[in-house]
Amino acid sequence: MNDSLAWPFFDDRHRDLVRDLEAWTAQRLTGAEAGTDVELSCRNLVAELGAGGWLRHCVAGAYGGARETIDVRSLCLMREHLAHRSGLADFAFAMQGLGSGAISLGGSDAIKRRYLPEVAAGRSIAAFALSEPEAGSDVGALAASARREGDDYVLDGDKTWISNGGIADFYCVFARTGEAPGTRGISAFVVDADTPGLAIAEKIPVIAPHPLATLHFRDCRVPAANLLGQPGAGFKLAMQTLDIFRTSVAAAAIGFARHALDAALSRATSRKMFGQTLADFQLTQAALADMATGVDASALLTYRAAWSRDCQGVPATAEVAMAKMVATETAQQVIDRALQIFGGLGVKSGMAVELLYREIRALRIYEGATEVQKLIIGRQLLKDFAAAGSASA
Numbered sequence: 001m002n003d004s005l006a007w008p009f010f011d012d013r014h015r016d017l018v019r020d021l022e023a024w025t026a027q028r029l030t031g032a033e034a035g036t037d038v039e040l041s042c043r044n045l046v047a048e049l050g051a052g053g054w055l056r057h058c059v060a061g062a063y064g065g066a067r068e069t070i071d072v073r074s075l076c077l078m079r080e081h082l083a084h085r086s087g088l089a090d091f092a093f094a095m096q097g098l099g100s101g102a103i104s105l106g107g108s109d110a111i112k113r114r115y116l117p118e119v120a121a122g123r124s125i126a127a128f129a130l131s132e133p134e135a136g137s138d139v140g141a142l143a144a145s146a147r148r149e150g151d152d153y154v155l156d157g158d159k160t161w162i163s164n165g166g167i168a169d170f171y172c173v174f175a176r177t178g179e180a181p182g183t184r185g186i187s188a189f190v191v192d193a194d195t196p197g198l199a200i201a202e203k204i205p206v207i208a209p210h211p212l213a214t215l216h217f218r219d220c221r222v223p224a225a226n227l228l229g230q231p232g233a234g235f236k237l238a239m240q241t242l243d244i245f246r247t248s249v250a251a252a253a254i255g256f257a258r259h260a261l262d263a264a265l266s267r268a269t270s271r272k273m274f275g276q277t278l279a280d281f282q283l284t285q286a287a288l289a290d291m292a293t294g295v296d297a298s299a300l301l302t303y304r305a306a307w308s309r310d311c312q313g314v315p316a317t318a319e320v321a322m323a324k325m326v327a328t329e330t331a332q333q334v335i336d337r338a339l340q341i342f343g344g345l346g347v348k349s350g351m352a353v354e355l356l357y358r359e360i361r362a363l364r365i366y367e368g369a370t371e372v373q374k375l376i377i378g379r380q381l382l383k384d385f386a387a388a389g390s391a392s393a
């Protein structure tokens with residue numbers, strides 16, 4: 001079948017990047033990287049990815065990055081490839097980008113110089129602190145506050161489901177500064193992990209382990225220079241960051257799904273049953289066809305969204321939402337189907353499909369649940385329809 005790297009979304013540098021990453025992962029990601037201490041494993045992976053030069057793709061060129069601006073197609077290809085190999089390596093890579101994204105997009109030159117080269121080198125671990133116990137999908141309802149006192153802001157409130165919580169060296173935190181109600185009264189700040197008043201309240205264990213925590217901010221004082229972007233513009237900064245990284249979540253889902261499809265093909269062609277192999281049954285062939293078609297459809301949507309951003313200069317929010325929704329939902333189905341092809345062996349702890357089955361689930365929820373993506377797509381359609389109507393009237 002057609003190699004997706006030959007698609008017109010990509011340049012030779014993308015093909016070279018994947019080839020080089022493949023060589024690196026074959027040597028470095030042997031399965032041992034996901035040890036029993038997930039925090040330690042993650043720290044090690046960030047350091048390794050940094051030393052290998054891969055994290056340079058998470059930041060802009062002037063601050064230690066690989067290219068002038070973040071190239072979303074590169075991010076996506078890398079996540080697809082890393083996720084195929086190791087969910088934890090993909091996580092470690094992606095969180096460096098998501099966690100520093102608001103700095104790349106909104107930080108002052110001084111803040112960028114201070115944080116981004118360390119992120120790119122893997123010497124500093126980043127985290128994105130947006131969600132709260134009562135504000136997940138409805139970000140505009142967030143309650144954490146930041147009040148101005150002289151040259152500082154003082155933060156109070158709770159953040160939860162924070163990836164890299166507990167191991168991060170800094171957090172990009174979104175808090176209410178009150179310029180206006182709702183989404184127009186939120187600002188973003190970079191907060192060093194050792195700032196007095198910031199505490200890790202709880203580590204959260206999940207079905208596919210990775211560092212995750214609830215944070216408390218109590219009279220947590222940060223310099224006003226740590227403000228990212230304009231006061232009151234934090235919601236838009238969060239959404240712009242997610243426009244980049246949601247596309248890469250779709251790519252990670254494709255990596256998981258491709259891994260499951262490879263495993264299913266290998267199992268189907270080797271498993272003997274009723275005097276033939278599993279792959280000889282038309283039912284199996286139909287399942288494989290559905291899986292492969294779903295993976296390709298997901299990849300086409302994902303790389304269209306990435307290409308739109310890189311080459312058309314548009315945020316492509318609705319296209320990103322389509323990609324995230326379809327790729328994560330499809331990957332769940334593909335992995336479930338692969339597990340079924342493995343039969344009882346599929347649910348045995350430690351089997352690749354069993355790991356993938358646990359790994360994929362959160363992607364349909366984090367960085368905007370499928371239902372939020374539908375809302376974004378539906379609203380954009382109605383907006384376009386109204387604009388077309390008023391233009392033709």
Ligand code: COS
Nearest residue numbers: 130136137138139140183236239240243317366367368372
């Ligand atoms: N880029 C730039 N600006 C954006 C934007 C984007 N992608 N999306 C929305 N905005 C702007 C809007 O244009 C609007 O601007 P004005 O105030 O100037 O009119 C403002 O932001 C508010 O937008 P909107 O009215 O759409 O906000 P809602 O409160 O209705 O929220 C959703 C919209 C639900 C889409 C948003 O809250 C969301 O994405 N929720 C999921 C959050 C999430 O992913 N959480 C996971 C965190 S990481 S694990």
